[in-house]
Amino acid sequence: MLKHLFKIIWKRKKSNSLMMLEIFFSFLILFAVWTLAVYNYKNYAHPAGLETDNVWVAFIDFHAPNDTVKMQYKELVKQQMTRYKEVKSFAFSSTNAPFTFSSSNNQFEYKKKKVMSEVMSVEPAFPDVMGIKLAEGRWFTKADEVGKFRPIVITRHLKNELFGNENAIGKIINEGESDNTPTKVIGVVDFFRHKDDFQPLSNCTFVPAGKWEDTMLMKVTEGNGAELEAQIAKGITQLGKDWSVEIQQMNNMKANRNKLVLVPIIILSIVCGFLIFNVALGLFGVLFQTINRRRQEIGVRRAMGATKKAILIHFIGETAVIATFGLILGVFFAIQFPLLNVFDLEASVYLTGIALAVVSVYVLVTICAFYPSRQASVLHPATVLHEE
Incomplete structure (x- = not known):
């Protein structure tokens, strides 16, 4: 099945390259956000060593x-x-x-x-x-x-x-x-x-x-x-x-100092969330358009006995493979941070950020691909072939 997916992706390499590029930049954004979140959480998890109440x-x-x-x-x-x-x-x-x-x-x-x-x-x-x-x-x-x-x-x-x-x-x-x-x-x-x-x-x-x-x-x-x-x-x-x-x-003083750390993180998260939302809309539109263009292919496969579940898994799997190519490039750049000791952070912080970003991207593309793939899976072969 993977071999078949690779052939389909290669035949549409021009249209898929744009999707890979979007996934690449989405990964970098998520990597930055997750790394910052993991770094601050690890610091927060350490005991304070002092008491500020009263x-x-x-x-x-x-x-x-x-x-x-x-x-x-x-x-x-x-x-x-x-x-x-x-x-x-x-x-x-x-x-x-x-x-x-x-x-x-x-x-x-x-x-x-x-x-x-x-x-x-x-x-x-x-x-x-x-x-x-x-x-x-x-x-x-x-x-x-x-x-x-x-x-x-x-x-x-x-x-x-x-x-x-x-x-x-x-x-x-x-x-x-x-x-x-x-x-x-x-x-x-x-x-x-x-x-x-x-x-x-x-x-x-x-x-x-x-x-x-x-x-x-x-x-x-x-x-x-x-x-x-x-x-x-x-x-x-x-x-x-x-x-x-x-x-x-002192509790109020500590709260003011915490705001100096939290406010930039919140602003960065909102900006990144807005960018990811726009990327998700773009992915959804591209997938929806691509699947609509392949109605004849879907009709033929349904006529040959492909089930709704098989059609659904096929298109979600195809999207996941495209995402993987974008992630490979993104991980290559991200892995340079722990190797070069950028910002003098622990390697575990970067590696955790990479792992969470990869999972987030797969979740994102799966959500974006689910509805168009589901629409494709319920197409009736007779109707599609008659239209063609």
Whole structure:
């Protein structure tokens, strides 16, 4: 049967080439959409490593003339925060706190291997606020800040890039290109997805807070809202002249960051859906016209004993074979992405995208071919041959 299908397709190679080209471009569009969807889903499936429920972020502008005065102001704020029984824990952080639009990076070196990492300056109470659990080692305390080495906690992704299979706890590394201050790893966390829910595994380093941090994170009891926000903001601003405070809920901040990822995906999906719909209409029209032109052939086959089912399977199978030729060309181009490591994604992401795109194309052409093929299968041979 396949040999017969190939002969029919070859005889109509000019008309079928347009259909193959449409299927080729449809595959590329679906490959891009599915690959992006698989990539983001795999990232989303990883544990977040932190908790955002009932976590608030206070952005404080102290208007401090120098770091010494700012440290004094920060102590005043800490004393003020202890007065609110609704606040379970709090900690100052650098401006690149989770789900903010700020970022701070530095380079870490171990045995001539240099790796870039996000660096977040936080206070010892930070894991209590964010619900962070350590996989190895411990978190730094105030006592660690006066030691010989600067204590840090790193993510497992950074640990694997710097140390491989070696134990990271106790390792001494250099921080920054010109900073020779020895830094000591004392803890490792498995995951820390602090930019959005679709962030891939990445490097992050937690270092003890210094003098300049003016972003405060707080964990509040469940059920509190605008009233407590107003009380805290008013209490802080009354501590100093011209101070300003803005408090945001971290869940809302995370939702805003997620929109930056989801909106382009949704727009791309709508555009691709529109293109695929137009391709489907084109395929349907071509198939319908082609089958109408072959009414005599259908009548002869029906007169020779071909069943309705055989006619239906024949035309759907012919369309599937044409689709296969278009897919072969499409897969050839798509397979170059994992081979050349384009965009530095895992090969499994591309391969899954290819597989889903292939399945989608076959489903699409089957749906488009079903109605015209069904119409062909119900033609009565006497009627068709009489018309001819």
